[in-house]
Amino acid sequence: MAAETSRNVESGREKDVPVEPLELAPEEAREVELEQEDEASGEGLGPPDPAERGVEGRRRRLWKKKEMPGGLWLKCESCGQMIYRKELEEKGMVCPACEFHFTLPGRERVAMVLDPDSWKEEYADLTALDRLSFTDQVPYAEKIRRTVDRTGQKEALLCGTGRIEGREIVLAVLDFSFLGGSMGEVVGEKISLAADMARRQKKPLVLFTSSGGARMHEGMLSLMQMAKTSAALASLNEAGGFSICVLTNPTTGGVTASFASVCDVTLAEPGALIGFAGPRVIATTIKQELPPGFQRAEFLVEKGQVDAIVRRSELRDVLARLVDFGRGAFAR
Amino acid sequence: MADTSRPRNDTTSAGMAFERPIKELEAQLSELEALSTRTNLDLAGEIRALKERLQEEIQKTYSDLSPWERVSVARHTDRPVASDYIEKLCDDFFELHGDKVFGDDKAIVTGLARMGERRFLLVAHRKGRTTKERMAYNFGCAHPEGYRKALRKMRLAEKLGLPIVTLINTPGAYPGIGAEERGQATAIAENILGMFSLRVPILVIVIGEGGSGGALGIGVGDRVFMLEHAYYSVISPEGCAAILWKDGERSPDAAQALKLTAPDLLQLGLIDGVIQEPPGGAHRNPQVALDNVRRTILEELAALERLSVADLLARRRAKFRHVGEIPGRFPRLD
Numbered sequence: 110m111a112a113e114t115s116r117n118v119e120s121g122r123e124k125d126v127p128v129e130p131l132e133l134a135p136e137e138a139r140e141v142e143l144e145q146e147d148e149a150s151g152e153g154l155g156p157p158d159p160a161e162r163g164v165e166g167r168r169r170r171l172w173k174k175k176e177m178p179g180g181l182w183l184k185c186e187s188c189g190q191m192i193y194r195k196e197l198e199e200k201g202m203v204c205p206a207c208e209f210h211f212t213l214p215g216r217e218r219v220a221m222v223l224d225p226d227s228w229k230e231e232y233a234d235l236t237a238l239d240r241l242s243f244t245d246q247v248p249y250a251e252k253i254r255r256t257v258d259r260t261g262q263k264e265a266l267l268c269g270t271g272r273i274e275g276r277e278i279v280l281a282v283l284d285f286s287f288l289g290g291s292m293g294e295v296v297g298e299k300i301s302l303a304a305d306m307a308r309r310q311k312k313p314l315v316l317f318t319s320s321g322g323a324r325m326h327e328g329m330l331s332l333m334q335m336a337k338t339s340a341a342l343a344s345l346n347e348a349g350g351f352s353i354c355v356l357t358n359p360t361t362g363g364v365t366a367s368f369a370s371v372c373d374v375t376l377a378e379p380g381a382l383i384g385f386a387g388p389r390v391i392a393t394t395i396k397q398e399l400p401p402g403f404q405r406a407e408f409l410v411e412k413g414q415v416d417a418i419v420r421r422s423e424l425r426d427v428l429a430r431l432v433d434f435g436r437g438a439f440a441r
Numbered sequence: 442m443a444d445t446s447r448p449r450n451d452t453t454s455a456g457m458a459f460e461r462p463i464k465e466l467e468a469q470l471s472e473l474e475a476l477s478t479r480t481n482l483d484l485a486g487e488i489r490a491l492k493e494r495l496q497e498e499i500q501k502t503y504s505d506l507s508p509w510e511r512v513s514v515a516r517h518t519d520r521p522v523a524s525d526y527i528e529k530l531c532d533d534f535f536e537l538h539g540d541k542v543f544g545d546d547k548a549i550v551t552g553l554a555r556m557g558e559r560r561f562l563l564v565a566h567r568k569g570r571t572t573k574e575r576m577a578y579n580f581g582c583a584h585p586e587g588y589r590k591a592l593r594k595m596r597l598a599e600k601l602g603l604p605i606v607t608l609i610n611t612p613g614a615y616p617g618i619g620a621e622e623r624g625q626a627t628a629i630a631e632n633i634l635g636m637f638s639l640r641v642p643i644l645v646i647v648i649g650e651g652g653s654g655g656a657l658g659i660g661v662g663d664r665v666f667m668l669e670h671a672y673y674s675v676i677s678p679e680g681c682a683a684i685l686w687k688d689g690e691r692s693p694d695a696a697q698a699l700k701l702t703a704p705d706l707l708q709l710g711l712i713d714g715v716i717q718e719p720p721g722g723a724h725r726n727p728q729v730a731l732d733n734v735r736r737t738i739l740e741e742l743a744a745l746e747r748l749s750v751a752d753l754l755a756r757r758r759a760k761f762r763h764v765g766e767i768p769g770r771f772p773r774l775d
Contacts, residue, residue: 149684152653152676156683235771240709241700245685298771301762305774323653323675325685328699329711329765332653332675336633336661336761343637343758363675365626366614366654371634385626385654386616390680394616404621414624 146252151291151321153362155390185209187380201421210378210421212319212358215267215284222317222425223271223280230269232302235295237264241328249326252288260287265320266296268303270312274429279307282317283364290320292364293327297334300368301341307352308345311439313432314352318369321387322362335367342368351438353431355424356383356406356415370414374431377406377415378424457517459510463502463721466495499721506670508702509693512678514670515649516612519724521731523550523565523608526648529728530735531556534563537594539586543623546587548579548611549659551594553603559739562598564591564659565608568649581650582615585628588658592632595639604642604742607659612677614655629658636661637758642745646716646734647671647703663757664741665711667703668730669718673711674701711765 149157182191187209197204201221202211213221219228236257239250257263265287271280281303283290292300300316307314323331345352354372356365359382366385369375377383384391384404392399402408409415419427470491477484506514514520527534527550536552539545547567554563566583569575591607598605614625636643636659645662651673667673676684678696683689700706703715716733723730745753763771 152680152684155680156687232772238767238770241698243698245694245698294765298766302772302774309774325676325681325699328675329673329701329706330709332657332673333711333761333764335630335654335657337764339630339633339661340637340758340762343634344762346634347638363654366629366658367633368630370624370627370630384621385614385629386621391616391618391621395618397618399618403618412622412624414627 146247147256147286147289148321150252150288150324150326151362151364152325153320153322153365153385153387154289154359155387155393158389186211203421208420209380210358212285214286215262215265215282218282218284218317219267219269219271219280221421222282222315222428223273224275227272228269228280229271230267231306232268232299234263235299237293237295237327239326240294240330241326243326243328245326252326256288260284262287264295264299265290265292266299268299268306270306270310273315273425273432276429276432277310277312278428278432279303279310279312279314280317281314283320285319285321285359288324290318290364291322291324291331292320292334293324293331294334296324297331297337300334300338304338304341304345304350304352304368307350308348311350313435313438314345314350314372315428316352316354316369316372317357318354318360318364319357320360320362320364320369322364332363335363338368339371342371349439351432351435353428355419357381359383361385361387373435375414375416376419376427377409377417379406379418379420381406383409383415457513459502459506463495463498466491466498470495496720499725503721507693507697508672508699508705509678509696511670511702512650512672512696514722514724515672517722517724518570519727520649521723521727522570522610522649523567524570525727525731526565526608526734527552527554527563529731530738531563537597538590540589540593542589543586546584546590547577548581548583548615549587549591551590554606556735556739559742561604561606561738561742562594563606563608564594566611566656566659568610579615581611582613583611583655583658584615584617584620585623585625588614588628588632591659592635595636595643599639599641602641604644604745605639605662606644606646606738606742607662609645609647609651609656609660609673610649610671611652611655612650613652614658626654629654632658633661637761638754640750640754642742642748642753643757644738644741644745646737647673647712648734651701652677661757661761663745663753663760664713666714666716666737666741667706667712668716668723668734669703670722671703672696672701673703673706674699709765 181194185204188207190206237253243249265284268281281300352372353374354369356377361384382404406418473488531554533555534552550567551564566581567578568581569578595605643662645660645665647667649671678692679689681695682691706712716737719726719729
């Protein structure tokens with residue numbers, strides 16, 4: 110199926126590929142289902158788009174997602190342009206047409222940000238527990254098992270130490286492809302451990318977020334991670350530490366409303382959706398259409414909520430410069 | 442987040458269906474009492490028997506509430522709200538308005554309060570008692586300026602050496618355009634972070650709805666209590682049902698799964714204690730609930746007062762840094 114549609118596009122005849130002929134192999138459909146579940150793990154983004162429910166909606170969504178994993182071509186989420194996958198990868202998953210910054214999986218982010226071979230991952234073995242025996246359509250325990258199998262990592266947060274242009278940092282990266290980057294006990298603990306490491310080793314703390322918010326399947330234990338991570342940041346601040354958070358697409362809910370918004374410097378990638386409540390929740394609450402660009406990084410800068418927008422291609426350079434400006438941290 | 446658009450658990454009638462047998466007995470009782478006054482008949486025996494049956498019914502119903510039923514009790518419109526606590530518990534109250542940046546958010550009330558000789562800063566979500574009040578207070582859904590007002594007044598309390606008491610009762614922080622423009626997430630985040638550094642005791646009591654980040658925005662305390670039928674949750678049951686079950690009708694299942702009741706949260710080690718409500722809930726006999734809250738405030742503030750500032754701050758930080766943790770599960774770097 111993927112090959113056939115790719116040919117269509119390659120030949121240039123069909124830009125808007127028809128939805129009708131799409132049929133997915135069972136394992137592909139399952140992958141899409143899992144991704145859908147992932148996105149719905151955090152409390153912040155709200156319920157799925159009604160346009161993507163039902164048979165027709167599901168097909169549309171399957172189609173959109175279908176292009177991501179294997180195909181040679183894929184469609185930009187933002188401008189709709191068909192992009193040659195290799196070109197996108199060469200550009201660090203940034204749309205060549207509109208500069209939309211695609212969500213990066215955690216490992217790719219780590220590789221992109223740090224000097225080669227400088228990454229030393231810590232606490233990679235911490236695993237989520239289903240302490241509430243939470244079951245919606247699938248038991249949470251089962252959901253964790255499947256996600257661990259699929260992603261090859263134990264949780265949605267990667268943390269450790271590394272170097273940017275030779276400068277030592279502590280790095281923590283939220284991975285949206287693991288249950289929507291949602292924050293449960295382990296994610297909250299690892300962010301806090303990263304802050305503790307930064308404090309003890311007197312290194313700058315650099316965080317990357319992409320998250321649907323608090324992980325509902327852990328109930329109040331997940332809400333309390335907002336307080337836990339803030340407690341760790343309070344200790345880091347008291348020791349005179351320096352923290353930088355880069356908000357990437359999307360960051361919402363309990364992650365935005367805790368550690369992600371109170372680091373010393375808040376950066377955002379272009380076009381990133383950043384908010385407390387998800388846009389669909391707001392639209393249904395106020396029964397109005399949302400203004401164009403609402404909750405995008407550019408909007409947040411305009412409203413004074415974010416220090417600067419940094420393109421992915423300039424990120425390493427900017428972080429290195431900021432770290433240099435932060436050399437006086439821990440000194441007082 | 443608040444899910445103000447979703448069908449709410451109607452707390453005035455339909456949502457409290459489990460109270461129907463109680464309501465019927467209450468109606469019979471008041472009829473009987475009216476009859477007795479009107480006709481001078483001696484119905485004392487019948488009235489006493491009916492009262493006993495009523496008490497039994499209340500006891501039976503309320504000893505076995507489902508989480509979803511508790512949520513409707515927590516939302517009941519007759520349940521005591523911030524103004525009841527201010528008017529009936531405080532011997533003095535001087536409201537301090539506004540965040541001195543944008544405006545005065547009426548969904549959160551802040552002011553200097555006194556109970557007997559005990560002075561403190563009161564910070565409370567405000568829901569209102571009448572429809573008009575409820576609308577003016579935005580149903581307890583605060584905007585960023587509400588959280589900023591709270592932090593500003595809490596810093597004043599710190600300066601004056603006054604302890605802080607917060608009363609939580611919100612469906613969630615408001616999800617709207619203005620709220621996002623003015624930094625709802627940052628306002629809540631700054632409060633959570635800021636409360637870890639306040640050098641005075643903080644006592645938190647969830648008196649009704651503990652709606653997610655909107656609750657936690659005034660919810661970091663040395664001691665955290667819940668009224669018996671209050672709930673505290675990462676998301677409203679309606680919101681959770683819509684996302685995970687893709688069906689808002691499954692709210693009772695979501696309420697069950699989320700473990701949002703006071704006893705559940707006490708068991709998980711996420712709160713320090715449960716304040717008893719009168720049989721049949723605080724809406725049936727507000728004064729009893731108010732008195733119990735008063736006692737908790739006086740006792741807890743007296744206990745917290747005895748700690749040194751350094752000890753207080755270290756304990757508060759450790760309490761949340763290791764909140765709900767199974768001992769030994771996570772490494773310690775301190």
